[in-house]
Amino acid sequence: MKTYVAPDQRPDTDTVVAIGSFDGVHLGHQALLAQLKAKAREYRVPSVVYTFDPPTKVLTKGVEYLSTLPEKLDLLTVYGIDETVAVPFTPEFAARDKSAFLDDLRLLRPRAVVVGEDFYFGKARAGGVDDLRDVTRDVMVVPIHGVSGEDIKSTRVREYLREGDVTGAARLLGRPYAAQGVVVQGDQLGRTIGYPTANIRVPEGKALPRGVFAVRVADDRGGSWGGMANIGVRPTVGGEERRFEVNLFDFAGDLYGQELQVQFVARLRGEQRFSGLDELQAQLARDAEEARAALA
Numbered sequence: 001m002k003t004y005v006a007p008d009q010r011p012d013t014d015t016v017v018a019i020g021s022f023d024g025v026h027l028g029h030q031a032l033l034a035q036l037k038a039k040a041r042e043y044r045v046p047s048v049v050y051t052f053d054p055p056t057k058v059l060t061k062g063v064e065y066l067s068t069l070p071e072k073l074d075l076l077t078v079y080g081i082d083e084t085v086a087v088p089f090t091p092e093f094a095a096r097d098k099s100a101f102l103d104d105l106r107l108l109r110p111r112a113v114v115v116g117e118d119f120y121f122g123k124a125r126a127g128g129v130d131d132l133r134d135v136t137r138d139v140m141v142v143p144i145h146g147v148s149g150e151d152i153k154s155t156r157v158r159e160y161l162r163e164g165d166v167t168g169a170a171r172l173l174g175r176p177y178a179a180q181g182v183v184v185q186g187d188q189l190g191r192t193i194g195y196p197t198a199n200i201r202v203p204e205g206k207a208l209p210r211g212v213f214a215v216r217v218a219d220d221r222g223g224s225w226g227g228m229a230n231i232g233v234r235p236t237v238g239g240e241e242r243r244f245e246v247n248l249f250d251f252a253g254d255l256y257g258q259e260l261q262v263q264f265v266a267r268l269r270g271e272q273r274f275s276g277l278d279e280l281q282a283q284l285a286r287d288a289e290e291a292r293a294a295l296a
């Protein structure tokens with residue numbers, strides 16, 4: 001998939017464009033992408049996603065994001081999109097008049113535009129679907145999708161993650177929630193009680209659930225493992241900062257500096273304070289048994 005950071009970077013050819021933050025690329029986004037691809041086939045032109053980095057609500061409302069830009073681009077590639085224009089969403093960009101956004105959109109030469117029914121743009125969200133028809137007559141508005149009577153929205157996915165409910169998040173995403181990060185040096189306490197962990201650093205602002213989880217892990221060299229992850233402050237050892245630690249099952253080796261992708265499969269329990277390392281070790285044995293069962 002070809003990626004640009006401004007509309008004027010791509011070739012001067014016709015396209016079909018979908019516009020939005022696509023944070024998490026959940027099932028609702030996937031339905032919109034399916035319409036985008038169908039329109040692109042109809043017009044025999046490239047499918048283009050016009051998106052924002054960071055997602056708009058990260059800047060305007062200070063929320064955590066579900067997808068880093070690399071994660072989002074990987075997902076859009078998986079779903080078969082030809083090109084992405086990922087513009088930096090800055091305070092200056094957010095303050096632009098709606099006409100400036102429409103001028104940028106014209107540079108993509110859209111034969112058709114596909115958006116969600118809650119799409120607005122420009123300063124104070126002054127632009128809407130009707131304004132898009134100044135650029136192209138073919139504007140497709142995709143309704144908000146639902147599952148089990150629940151609207152599929154990035155906001156709801158974040159709420160599930162705050163509750164530690166990775167099963168609920170996966171139901172709206174259509175796949176397990178995932179986080180990518182680099183393995184960094186930790187205090188190596190886990191190996192002293194038989195459960196060595198990879199200490200993972202994710203980009204600031206990435207939404208993470210709190211608690212202990214069964215996970216699937218893949219590295220950037222093709223390796224994959226089951227495991228269990230703990231995300232929290234580690235109250236038993238007097239921790240204060242949030243840590244993201246993963247114990248890989250049936251693994252021995254050095255992962256420092258490697259990037260891991262962690263998929264959250266099931267929540268095992270919340271974070272707990274134990275009387276000491278012996279009690280913690282006993283609980284970790286129970287956690288590992290439950291995690292292996294969840295992954296089987």
